[in-house]
Amino acid sequence: MSEYDVLGIGNAIVDVLVHADEDVHEREGRIKGSMQLIHAEVANALYERLPPGVEISGGSAGNTMAGIASLGGRGAYFGKVATDQLGQVFAHDMRASGITFQSEPSTSGMSTGRCFILVTPDAQRTMNTYLGAGLELAPADIKPDIVAHAQITYMEGYLWDPPLAKEAFLTAARLAHEAGQRVSLTLSDSFCVERHRMEFLDLVEHHVDILLANEHEIISLYQTDSFEDALEKVRGKCEVTALTRSAKGSVIVSGDEVHIIGAEPVERVVDTTGAGDLYAAGFLFGLTHGYALAEAGRIGAIAAAEVISHFGARPETSLSELVASAIGEKARR
Amino acid sequence: MSEYDVLGIGNAIVDVLVHADEDVHEREGRIKGSMQLIHAEVANALYERLPPGVEISGGSAGNTMAGIASLGGRGAYFGKVATDQLGQVFAHDMRASGITFQSEPSTSGMSTGRCFILVTPDAQRTMNTYLGAGLELAPADIKPDIVAHAQITYMEGYLWDPPLAKEAFLTAARLAHEAGQRVSLTLSDSFCVERHRMEFLDLVEHHVDILLANEHEIISLYQTDSFEDALEKVRGKCEVTALTRSAKGSVIVSGDEVHIIGAEPVERVVDTTGAGDLYAAGFLFGLTHGYALAEAGRIGAIAAAEVISHFGARPETSLSELVASAIGEKARR
Numbered sequence: 001m002s003e004y005d006v007l008g009i010g011n012a013i014v015d016v017l018v019h020a021d022e023d024v025h026e027r028e029g030r031i032k033g034s035m036q037l038i039h040a041e042v043a044n045a046l047y048e049r050l051p052p053g054v055e056i057s058g059g060s061a062g063n064t065m066a067g068i069a070s071l072g073g074r075g076a077y078f079g080k081v082a083t084d085q086l087g088q089v090f091a092h093d094m095r096a097s098g099i100t101f102q103s104e105p106s107t108s109g110m111s112t113g114r115c116f117i118l119v120t121p122d123a124q125r126t127m128n129t130y131l132g133a134g135l136e137l138a139p140a141d142i143k144p145d146i147v148a149h150a151q152i153t154y155m156e157g158y159l160w161d162p163p164l165a166k167e168a169f170l171t172a173a174r175l176a177h178e179a180g181q182r183v184s185l186t187l188s189d190s191f192c193v194e195r196h197r198m199e200f201l202d203l204v205e206h207h208v209d210i211l212l213a214n215e216h217e218i219i220s221l222y223q224t225d226s227f228e229d230a231l232e233k234v235r236g237k238c239e240v241t242a243l244t245r246s247a248k249g250s251v252i253v254s255g256d257e258v259h260i261i262g263a264e265p266v267e268r269v270v271d272t273t274g275a276g277d278l279y280a281a282g283f284l285f286g287l288t289h290g291y292a293l294a295e296a297g298r299i300g301a302i303a304a305a306e307v308i309s310h311f312g313a314r315p316e317t318s319l320s321e322l323v324a325s326a327i328g329e330k331a332r333r
Numbered sequence: 334m335s336e337y338d339v340l341g342i343g344n345a346i347v348d349v350l351v352h353a354d355e356d357v358h359e360r361e362g363r364i365k366g367s368m369q370l371i372h373a374e375v376a377n378a379l380y381e382r383l384p385p386g387v388e389i390s391g392g393s394a395g396n397t398m399a400g401i402a403s404l405g406g407r408g409a410y411f412g413k414v415a416t417d418q419l420g421q422v423f424a425h426d427m428r429a430s431g432i433t434f435q436s437e438p439s440t441s442g443m444s445t446g447r448c449f450i451l452v453t454p455d456a457q458r459t460m461n462t463y464l465g466a467g468l469e470l471a472p473a474d475i476k477p478d479i480v481a482h483a484q485i486t487y488m489e490g491y492l493w494d495p496p497l498a499k500e501a502f503l504t505a506a507r508l509a510h511e512a513g514q515r516v517s518l519t520l521s522d523s524f525c526v527e528r529h530r531m532e533f534l535d536l537v538e539h540h541v542d543i544l545l546a547n548e549h550e551i552i553s554l555y556q557t558d559s560f561e562d563a564l565e566k567v568r569g570k571c572e573v574t575a576l577t578r579s580a581k582g583s584v585i586v587s588g589d590e591v592h593i594i595g596a597e598p599v600e601r602v603v604d605t606t607g608a609g610d611l612y613a614a615g616f617l618f619g620l621t622h623g624y625a626l627a628e629a630g631r632i633g634a635i636a637a638a639e640v641i642s643h644f645g646a647r648p649e650t651s652l653s654e655l656v657a658s659a660i661g662e663k664a665r666r
Binding site: 019048049050051052053054055056057060066084085089092093094097111112166312314316 | 390425429645649662
């Protein structure tokens with residue numbers, strides 16, 4: 001038995017969430033729903049213009065790991081923070097949720113990464129990310145012993161942005177496979193896919209066992225006109241692919257199997273930040289705990305529904321209790 | 334016309350809010366509902382034991398000023414942060430809400446104050462405060478020009494804890510009165526009243542025009558057996574006294590006038606942190622905008638109801654819109 005269900009590798013980031021009006025995208029020259037990388041000076045200038053915010057630990061894979069922990073799973077995380085206060089906050093929140101987090105903090109002088117998230121009244125989020133210390137994630141941060149003892153090594157496509165992180169990614173993928181474990185990737189963001197399409201196509205074909213993506217990302221990856229065409233293209237490329245479609249739920253393909261999973265009902269969608277990250281948490285938890293594919297997708301949908309019903313991308317209620325009351329233990333095969 | 338409606342002076346603090354179970358008070362040796370001062374080492378050790386949190390700018394008078402701004406009022410704030418990330422967060426949130434905040438940050442090496450707030454399922458909060466840079470607030474931080482141009486200078490009883498802050502308080506009170514303006518005080522916390530009872534009695538009698546306190550604090554101040562006895566004692570000591578009683582609403586006394594104000598209905602009380610701070614915001618906003626005493630109390634109740642309906646002590650929705658829809662402009666005398 002592996003010591004960890006899932007090892008997450010990602011850009012370690014603290015979110016600064018603010019409520020914004022609908023005009024903010026035009027005013028700031030941003031595309032609604034996207035993630036844009038920004039430099040320190042741009043980040044500081046943007047922050048000056050933003051209303052009061054709330055600080056919550058974030059980062060795509062970080063959110064996923066917090067979800068795995070809330071579901072009762074065992075996890076570890078690799079990511080780079082600085083020795084500053086926000087780095088301490090990130091590390092505290094990761095460890096306090098029960099995730100093993102031993103990455104050496106950066107001492108380069110760059111501050112911990114921050115993501116300024118503009119949440120509009122329609123609950124859509126637009127992200128502006130200053131990677132900071134996260135830029136320094138490198139192969140040396142990949143601890144082979146932890147990779148070898150994790151059933152799934154899960155990584156963000158966002159890791160393709162900082163220079164050495166993709167080498168760290170490939171190192172981790174190789175180590176995972178050598179240990180007979182599986183590798184999972186989320187495509188992260190359709191603009192991220194555009195920036196790195198050729199490399200992502202190669203990754204999906206040759207290195208990834210479990211692929212997660214949303215509708216826009218998979219369409220961008222294969223440059224198709226429709227979701228159905230993209231679904232056909234990705235079929236058979238990985239062992240399992242889970243594709244999320246917001247309110248339309250998700251589709252899981254694996255060999256000849258296709259499962260269509262409905263979205264969980266949500267009383268009021270407050271903030272969609274973290275929806276994909278928490279779907280990944282539920283899905284990967286399901287895969288590593290003996291649930292059938294469709295049930296793993298259902299757990300993903302339950303986790304996503306929790307996180308979009310409040311402000312912030314980390315779960316606020318016990319996901320294991322939500323899952324127990326929704327589907328119980330009986331679903332395990 | 335004064336440039337500012339209200340000037341707030343307080344311990345500048347960033348809150349770290351966590352959900353806690355009912356056993357936390359016994360486990361941590363804390364009294365539910367209280368505020369306890371803790372040293373850096375105790376703070377660090379406590380943080381280690383706490384679950385993941387959310388960081389939101391706080392501080393009693395800071396929260397009140399955020400409320401004044403959300404109501405459409407003009408405000409300024411004096412308080413001491415460090416030049417660290419949480420100090421930047423505090424300063425950003427204050428300025429971004431529209432409050433003038435020009436206090437020089439501390440360069441002593443102490444970090445920005447933090448308050449670890451344990452919120453139990455019954456929505457009660459227990460506060461553990463590391464004052465940090467806030468300890469250095471001193472008379473030099475009182476800018477006479479701002480005090481002279483604020484209709485009300487509002488201060489926390491908590492200022493009696495750090496050594497030089499009470500001198501800053503007395504300096505500000507003197508300057509305000511010399512400029513023909515009014516001075517307001519909140520008693521802050523019943524344990525704070527116990528620590529400084531003799532000085533608070535003197536303050537209330539000789540320096541304070543507008544007193545805010547909750548039931549427990551006023552009973553502690555006069556060491557009476559009942560709220561009614563305490564009410565009789567405080568009557569006539571200040572120009573106006575507003576006493577809050579949680580779900581029982583509030584009582585306002587001024588000369589021969591007594592107004593009993595009901596609490597505003599709240600669908601679900603989530604976190605009572607900031608209830609008194611936001612009542613003060615609404616009440617002082619009312620007093621400085623020509624509302625009658627009872628209406629000022631109602632505005633206080635509306636602001637308090639908003640803040641207890643979500644996690645954190647700063648308003649999340651526009652208080653001016655809530656007030657406009659509840660009582661409109663017609664209430665102004």
